[in-house]
Amino acid sequence: MMKQYLLSPGPTVIPEQVLLRMAAPIIHHRTPQFSKIFAETRTMLQKLHQTTSDTLMLSCSGTGAMEAAVMNVCTTGDTMIYVNAGKFGERWGNIAAKHHIHAIEIKVTWGDAVTVDAVKAALDAHPQAKAVFVQASETSTTTENPIQAIAALTKDIDCLTVVDAITALGVIDMPMDDWGLDIVISGSQKAFMLPPGLATMGISEKAWAMIESNPDCQTFYFDLLTERKVQQAGKDTTAWTPAISLIVGLNEVLNMMFSEGLDQLYARHTLLAKGTRAGFNALGMKLVSKVPATSATGVFIPETVDGGAFVKYLRDVMGVTFAGGQDDLKNRIIRVAHLGYYDVFDVCNIMSAVEIALNRFGYPVQMGVGVAAAQTVLAERFPKVEA
Ligand SMILES: Cc1ncc(COP(=O)(O)O)c(C=O)c1O
Structure with missing residues (x-):
């Protein structure tokens, strides 16, 4: 052996108690039983994000939520800024190219973090940019970017800070509301200790306003406004069939995190x-x-x-x-x-x-x-x- x-x-190791919880017979997602678990999970997710704004759970890997963020904030012809400090930063540019969004790249030598000055210079040169897209933790080079300072640059202007926190949420303290982070994305197979297939998003009020004002959201499945309508308190479900077992698992994981x-x-x-x-x-x-x-x-x-x-x-x-x-x-x-x-x-x-x-x-x-x-x-x- x-x-x-x-x-x-x-993927990371899944705790035994999470595996056991997910091994329970599947429940239907249009039931009070699922809605109770969903509501509890959403509330804990908001607490983890340290936000009073709405969070979402999407049935996809982290890249799906990255694409959802780009598509809901920007539309064809818009300008965005992104930090390319490695393989995952580069992905913002690839997503933007697919959707014909004008993406301004801040290229960073692999192993370095982006400097706040570089982001400031890009924002000054492109005041029309809808958002700065950046990794909190660039996993390809195992580097942390200064997201708090980047968010401080966009806090009072008409531009968002969108953070891929796929290997940062649940690892480092990143209070969304205090720091002014607008969209914070994570994925189940990292600090959430779950199988792949579930992504989460914390979305600030400022980001929701920007998403609402996007005239031409070019995705049906990932239309975040459609999800928001049903994921809210009182509805407590998802627009499409969710990754039920992973949401049940996330409920267990978040309970573990808060007991620690x-x-x-x-x-x-x-x-x-x-x-x-x-x-x-x-x-x-x-x-x-x-x-x-x-x-x-x-x-x-x-x-x-x-x-x-x-x-x-x-x-x-x-x-x-x-x-x-x-x-x-x-x-x-x-x-x-x-x-x-x-x-x-x-x-x-x-x-x-x-x-x-x-x-x-x-x-x-x-x-x-x-x-x-x-x-x-x-x-x-x-x-x-x-x-
Ligand atoms: C920082 C970061 N962003 C994006 C991704 C892509 O996520 P996924 O493979 O879940 O689509 C990963 C995956 O390793 C990652 O570490």
């Missing part, structure tokens, strides 16, 4: 990220990002090791699934997860697996160095016992 360890930044407490949830993720970085640092492995994310860490594989073979060996021979790199970073990096159902011993497993794999590839590594450095940081998670 080979025990499997899923340590990639999505949001402060503890964010503190746990911060500590796991810190421990992971300490471990890689001790192994002499360089981080991909200059502003490393809280959700996942990317590091360069030593040049003398065949990077493509390394990731496959870990997965197929050792049972440890990390993510590799994309585009320029293909076969050069590994990306490891610490978002969702992960705790300190998962980081120890990550370090231990990397050390063993490096050793098997003939790379000189002193076993235990990365694990020990991580442990030193991670020990903080537990209280000291007085003698």
